[in-house]
Amino acid sequence: MAFDVETVRKDFPILSREVHGVPLVYLDSANSAQKPQVVIDAEADLYANHYANVARAVHTLGSEVTNAYEGARDKVAAFLNAPSRDEIIFTRNITEALNLLAYSLSNATTFPGAERFRLVPGDEIVVTEMEHHSNIVPWQLLAQRTGATLRFIPIDASGPNSGRLVESAIDDVINERTKVVSFVYQSNALGTINPVKRIAARAKAVGAISIVDAAQAAPHLPLDVQDLGADFVAFTGHKLYGPTGVGVLWGRYELLAQLPPFLGGGEMIETVDVGGSTFAVPPHRFEAGTPMIAQAVALGTAVDYVTAIGMPEIRQHERSLTAYALDGLLTIDGLRIIGPATAIDRGATISFTLPGIHPHDVAQLLDEQGIAVRAGHHCARPVCVRYGIPATTRASFGVYTTTDEIDALVRGVDTVREIFT
C-alpha cells in the first residue's frame, strides 16, 4: 500500500475539527497522538459486546475478553519482535514501566533470591541529560532508597553536535560501578535519536542492566528489541495512536523471571496465605489487579493500524516532513533550533526559540491561529538548563501531518513575531 497522507487523515475524526474558527493543525503528537477511528471503536466494541473481567472468569464473556487481552499481548510482541509473548507487560504508561523497574530493583534489597539485583552505596545508575522526567525521577528516588549514585551522560548545547550526547563521555560515565543504564531512544525535547545499540553494548560490557525509553521511538521507527540488544524497552500507548491508560514494558524473560514483584494484588500471585505469598511467572507477576483491559485491546488495534501502514513508510514520511520543517523554520529571522539542526539521526520533533518572545506566548498565539504546538520544558528540564533557556516551543509531527500544516506553522510563527514587535 503506497503511503497517502490524505487517506490516513480520514481515519482520524478529530482532524476535521475547527479551533478558533479555523481548521485544526495538530502539531503536538509528541505530547500525545490523535486516535484513528478503529482504535476508538475497539474499546467501544469490547464494552458493548464482549466485556467481563479477564483471566478469572470461566464464562463465555470472560473467555472472549481474556482472549482479546492476551491477543493484544501477541500483537505487541510481534510489533517489538520480542522472542516471547511472556516478555510483554502491560503498564499504565511508560512512566509506570520505568518505575516498575526502579521499584523491583529496590525490592531486591529485602527479597530472598534477588541478591544479584541489589543496589548499594557505591553503585551507580546512569541516565542522560536529555531524559524525560519520567526517566530521571524514578532513578533519583531509587538512589535515595538504596544509597546508589545517579549519574548523567552530558549533552552538547552548541556546535554541530548540539543536542547530542557527548560521545566521549559515554564510556566514562558507564563504567564498572554502573548497575543500571536507562536512556532515551529519541528525545522528546530535542528530537535527537541516540545510538541505542552502542550504549546498550557498553552497558552489557560493564555488566549493567540497560533500559531503553522508546516513548518517542515506537510511533516513529521500526522497533526490534532483539536487534537493539538492551535488556528492557518500554513505550507508552497514547503516543502510538492508542488510548490513554496503557503502556508496555518488554524485558528479557530470564531477567523478568528473577526480578521481585512490584505491585501486589490479584492476578500477580501464585498462592496467597496469611503467612506469605508466592508469585506468578511473568508477565502476570507484574500485572497486579484488574488490568486496563479495553485499553490494551485497543492498543493492539493501534499496533495493527501502524503496522498496516508500515513503520518504514511512517519513518520515511516523517523524515521528509522534518527536513521540510527545518528548512521552513530556519527562514525565520532569529529562530534558533534547540537540538540537531539537520534531519540526520533525528525524529519529527522540533524545538525552537524566538528572541525576546516567550514560548508560552508563541504557542498561545499559534493556538489562536488553530495550530497546536507545545511550549515549556517538555518534562526535560535538564535540557533547558543545559541550553540556558527557560523553555522552548515544540512542533511535532505524526503519520497524519502534511507539508501544508508545516507551511501554516511557519506563517503562524511569523505572525507571532509581528504581534510582538
Add this chain to the structure above:
Amino acid sequence: MAFDVETVRKDFPILSREVHGVPLVYLDSANSAQKPQVVIDAEADLYANHYANVARAVHTLGSEVTNAYEGARDKVAAFLNAPSRDEIIFTRNITEALNLLAYSLSNATTFPGAERFRLVPGDEIVVTEMEHHSNIVPWQLLAQRTGATLRFIPIDASGPNSGRLVESAIDDVINERTKVVSFVYQSNALGTINPVKRIAARAKAVGAISIVDAAQAAPHLPLDVQDLGADFVAFTGHKLYGPTGVGVLWGRYELLAQLPPFLGGGEMIETVDVGGSTFAVPPHRFEAGTPMIAQAVALGTAVDYVTAIGMPEIRQHERSLTAYALDGLLTIDGLRIIGPATAIDRGATISFTLPGIHPHDVAQLLDEQGIAVRAGHHCARPVCVRYGIPATTRASFGVYTTTDEIDALVRGVDTVREIFT
C-alpha cells in the same frame, strides 16, 4: 425518578447479547460491571473531538481535555463527599491505590520529613481475613520491606456470625503497636458489609492510619468519606460501571500533603534538577506521567450515571434482589451459603457451594445456559482456607439485575445438580 430496572437495562448494550444461543444473564458484576452506553460514548467522544494531553498544553484541545479531566475529579469528589477536590487521586485501579499507600509509607524510611510515617520492626499492620489479595499482598510486601508485622482480624466460618469479623478480636488485633489498618467495606467473597466506622474509630484511637477498600461498596452503597471517619478510601472504576484502567484514592489532605511520592515522572514534580527534585502538591504529586485521561473522564460519566439513578435507590434494589436470591438458592438441596445467610448487613454478592460438585463445573455449566457467574477463591484465598473449601461459586448483582435472572440462576443450579447425579 422512580427506579425501573427495565429502563436501566436499555442503557447497557451488552445485555441484549446472547451466549450459547440464549440471552445473557450476567451475574458477575462483583468481578466487573457492564458499561452503560453513556460511559462508552464518553471515552469515544473525548478521542473524536477534544483529545490532547492534559495539563501540559497551552492550546485549545489541551485546555478542553484538561478541563474534562479535572472536571471528572470534581465529580468524584462530590460522589464521595470529599472536603476537597485535591484529595482525589486517579490511579489505574484500587490495587494500585493500595500499593501507592504501601510504597509511599515505605518510602518514608528514606524520605526527609516523612519520619512520622516510618514503619520499623515491632510495628504492626492490620488487615482482615476477608481481604481481597489486593489488600493483603501490598502489606505483606511492605512488611517485608520494613520489618513490620502483618496481622489479620479473623472471621467466623460457621454459626450465626458466619462470614463476619470476630467482633471481640477487633480491639485486640488493633492495638497501640498498630500503625496501619486496611480493611474491606464489603467483602467480594462473602458479601459481608463491615462496621467501617467502628473499625476506623478504633484505628484512630490507637493512632493508626485507616484505609478502606471500598471496591465492592462504591457500586452498591452511598459513600460519604467524611462520615466514615477513615483516613483513606479507595475504589475501582470498572466495578462502578466505569471503564477499565481507572481507580480512585481519596485521602485526607493533611496526610497526602506529607506522604512521600510513589511513582516519579512527569506532572508529579515541582522542579527537576540533575541534583534532585521537588514535588508537586496533591493530587498531582501522586499522578506521575500521562494519566488515564479518557478513562477518568468516562468514570466521571459513570458517577453521573449512578448518581442520577440514585445510590439509595440502587442499594434498595439490590437489597431486595439479595433477599430474593438467598431465598431461592436455599431451596436447593445441599446448597451452602458461604457468608452471611440473611440479607442483613450484606451486599448483593452471594457465594455458595454444592456438595460433590466443583465450583468450576457449576460455573461452566451455568455458562452453557447463558448465566455468567464466577467460580474460584475470588482473590480472597484466606476466606476459603478459613471455610476449609477450595473455592466457591459466586453470583453477584448490579443495577441491571432482575428477579427473572435470579430465577434463571436457581433453575440453572438445579440443572447442574442433575447433570452430576
Add this chain to the structure above:
Amino acid sequence: MSESMYQQIILDHYKHPQHRGLPEDFDAEVHHVNPTCGDEVTVRVKLADGAIVDLGWDGEGCSISQASTSVMSGLVIGKPVDDAMALQDTFLTLMQSRGNAELSEADEDELDDAVAFEGVSKYPARIKCALLGWMAMKSAVAEAGWGASAHNGAGKIADSAGEPG
C-alpha cells in the same frame, strides 16, 4: 463437536476415573496444585525399558482436571516415554489453540478420548484444569530420571504453559 464442554466421555471419566489410586511400586511421585482453583493431583510413575510401565494418581478438583487425568493415564500407560512426551505435547498444543485447533487425523487418533477436551481450549481459565494431570505426568517422568537435564523437582506447576492465553 457438540455445544457442551461436558461431553459424555468427560462425565464418564469423572464418575468412573481410571487408574485412580497410588501404586506401591513407583520411581517418582509428584504433587501438582492449580493455585487459582485449588485443583490438585498426585501422580506416581514407574519406568522400565524406556516406557511408562505403571502410573497411578489421586486427586481432587473439578471434573475437567479429574477426567483429564483419568484419560491421560489410560493413554500413556504402556507407552514408550518418548511417545508419551510427544502426546503430552500434542495435548498442550490442543489446549493452547483457543478453540481453533487444526489437528491432523493421526493426532486425533493418538489423542483418542483426550480430543473431547478440545472445547476447554476456548476457556483460558479452564486450560490449566485440563493440563494439570498431564503436566504432573511429565514432571514425574522427569523426576524418575528420564531425559538428560530435566530435573524439575516435585512441586507446583512453575512454567507458564497453562497460563491464560
Add this chain to the structure above:
Amino acid sequence: MSESMYQQIILDHYKHPQHRGLPEDFDAEVHHVNPTCGDEVTVRVKLADGAIVDLGWDGEGCSISQASTSVMSGLVIGKPVDDAMALQDTFLTLMQSRGNAELSEADEDELDDAVAFEGVSKYPARIKCALLGWMAMKSAVAEAGWGASAHNGAGKIADSAGEPG
C-alpha cells in the same frame, strides 16, 4: 470579550511595564517561580498605616505573567492591605472560573485592567502565569508582617491555588 487572549491592554503592559524596578526602601521581598515554565518574579513591598505604600517588581517570563504583574502593581499601590487582599481574591476567582466567570459590575470596576485576563482562565496551563505576580504580592505582604499567623516565608509558590483546574 474579543477572541484573542492577547488583548491590547495586555500587550501594552507587557511592552511598557509599570512599577518595574526594585525600590530601595521596602519591608519585604519575595521571589516566586513557576517551575513548569520558568516564569519568575521578585516583588518588594512597603506597608504603612495598613496600606501598601510602595511596591516594585522585577521579573522574566511570558507576556501574561509580566503584564499581569504590571497591572497588579498599578492596582494595589496605595490601597489598604485589606482591599488589596480582597482584590487578589477576586482575581483568583476570576482565574479559576474556566472561562465562565460571573463578575458583578462592582468587581469588574475594581479589577479594572485586570479583567483583560479573563480569557486566560480557559487555559489551565496559563492560569499560573497570570497569578504569579499576585501570589508574590500576597506573600510579600504576609512576609512584611501583615495578618496574625501569616508568615509564609519567601520561596516558591507552595499552595495549589494556581494548579490546573
